[in-house]
Amino acid sequence: MAVSPSGPHVSSIAILSPTTTNGLGKSTITESFDKRKKSVLSPQPTQPADREITEQLNDNVKQKYIKEKKLGEGTYAVVFLGHLRTDPSSFVAIKKIKVNAEYKDGLSMDAIREVKYLQELSHPNIIALHDVFSSKDQNLNLVLEYLPRGDLEMLIRDTHIHYGAADVKSWMGMLARGVWFCHENFVLHRDIKPNNLLIAADGEVKLADFGLARSFADPYLNMTHQVITRWYRPPELLFGARQYSGAVDVWSMGMVFAELLLRVPFVAGNSDLDQISKICEAFGTPTEENWPGVTRLPNYIPADATHIALLQGREFFLRQFPTAGPVGADLLMSMCTLDPQKRNTAFGVLKHGWWSTEPKPTQKQDLPRKSGGTKKMGHDLTRRGGELEETPFKNATRQLDFNTARDY
Numbered sequence: 001m002a003v004s005p006s007g008p009h010v011s012s013i014a015i016l017s018p019t020t021t022n023g024l025g026k027s028t029i030t031e032s033f034d035k036r037k038k039s040v041l042s043p044q045p046t047q048p049a050d051r052e053i054t055e056q057l058n059d060n061v062k063q064k065y066i067k068e069k070k071l072g073e074g075t076y077a078v079v080f081l082g083h084l085r086t087d088p089s090s091f092v093a094i095k096k097i098k099v100n101a102e103y104k105d106g107l108s109m110d111a112i113r114e115v116k117y118l119q120e121l122s123h124p125n126i127i128a129l130h131d132v133f134s135s136k137d138q139n140l141n142l143v144l145e146y147l148p149r150g151d152l153e154m155l156i157r158d159t160h161i162h163y164g165a166a167d168v169k170s171w172m173g174m175l176a177r178g179v180w181f182c183h184e185n186f187v188l189h190r191d192i193k194p195n196n197l198l199i200a201a202d203g204e205v206k207l208a209d210f211g212l213a214r215s216f217a218d219p220y221l222n223m224t225h226q227v228i229t230r231w232y233r234p235p236e237l238l239f240g241a242r243q244y245s246g247a248v249d250v251w252s253m254g255m256v257f258a259e260l261l262l263r264v265p266f267v268a269g270n271s272d273l274d275q276i277s278k279i280c281e282a283f284g285t286p287t288e289e290n291w292p293g294v295t296r297l298p299n300y301i302p303a304d305a306t307h308i309a310l311l312q313g314r315e316f317f318l319r320q321f322p323t324a325g326p327v328g329a330d331l332l333m334s335m336c337t338l339d340p341q342k343r344n345t346a347f348g349v350l351k352h353g354w355w356s357t358e359p360k361p362t363q364k365q366d367l368p369r370k371s372g373g374t375k376k377m378g379h380d381l382t383r384r385g386g387e388l389e390e391t392p393f394k395n396a397t398r399q400l401d402f403n404t405a406r407d408y
Helices: 027-041 048-062 109-120 152-157 165-184 247-262 272-283 314-320 322-335 346-351 373-382
Strands: 065-073 077-084 087-097 129-134 140-145 197-199 205-207
Touching (some): 048 129, 065 087, 065 373, 087 373, 109 129, 109 140, 152 247, 165 247, 165 322, 314 322, 322 346
Antiparallel strands (some): 065 077, 077 087, 129 140
16 A cells, blocks of 8 residues: 655755755754754855855745745745746745744744655655745745645535545545655654645645654654644643654544544544543543553543543444444544554554455545635645644534443
């Protein structure tokens, strides 16, 4: 199921272009990137000839593109439709990240991460970064793949669009391949959700918004637990885990899977505490018996002994997600396992038997589509990494009777 990467050319100009390496996610990449960032945004004295060459290289990249209409604007960025100067029919999205005086070098870590990881990752199911250049006002411009059909959230929310199990299987396959490629290269996305899954003109789903991404080559390195939009955040992060793996992204994939099937978020808490409560109601109460070590996590809250819910089994998932079928329900259960050590991996997801069962995944060109995607893409790309927006889904958690559905 794996797809070989074959991405577009990325400029090797001096501006924020990390040195290409064979091993991704290693400290040498970050150090090289940080040094180059400092040298560009806080320039040291250089010879006039060097500065002239750098500026010329930057101008050469900038002159390759023509900006057209504005697609969207936010406090973080402005997104324009653009095209190659030599080919007006070859469209791109130009994301101009605004310099912010609050940050030491004018750019947030979200913007730096986005450039770093998009330049390292080239795959059909990850949004492509074609070029990077700076403008006279010191704003950074990312030339991104043009994805005119919006995102998966648009399709889920639009009740006039009908889709079935074959369509869900196709979308999930594209998501799984993109996440697998990230993990194979030691990169965690850390914000997988429907409106970060943009759709290309040919129907291909692309994983976007790498503002919260980071490498995880060192398994003993502490990381922040304050990542991933709450509704898609796994229980180990809600309990304050500082060391984690690709299992956090797999949980988010499971939540997207469930949302595609139900057409509303499956567990949507109003606070972190409420999110933990809803996860426990839906999947069972985490204990030392079903999740060894959970009680030692920093934010673990002991469960009331009189209100411990047993872990749900396959029958629960099949009843709640009948359109997935027995094999699909088994896959979803493996992605929603409370203990991250027992949770499926992105590679395991791709190897699961669900993909070979009927119905076969819909061909990407035949997938449901919605008009107005260009405007939605512009809106999506103006957001900062990890932003949780107010949507019509807020407080609209699916009301399920977990008591009658529980397996004892």
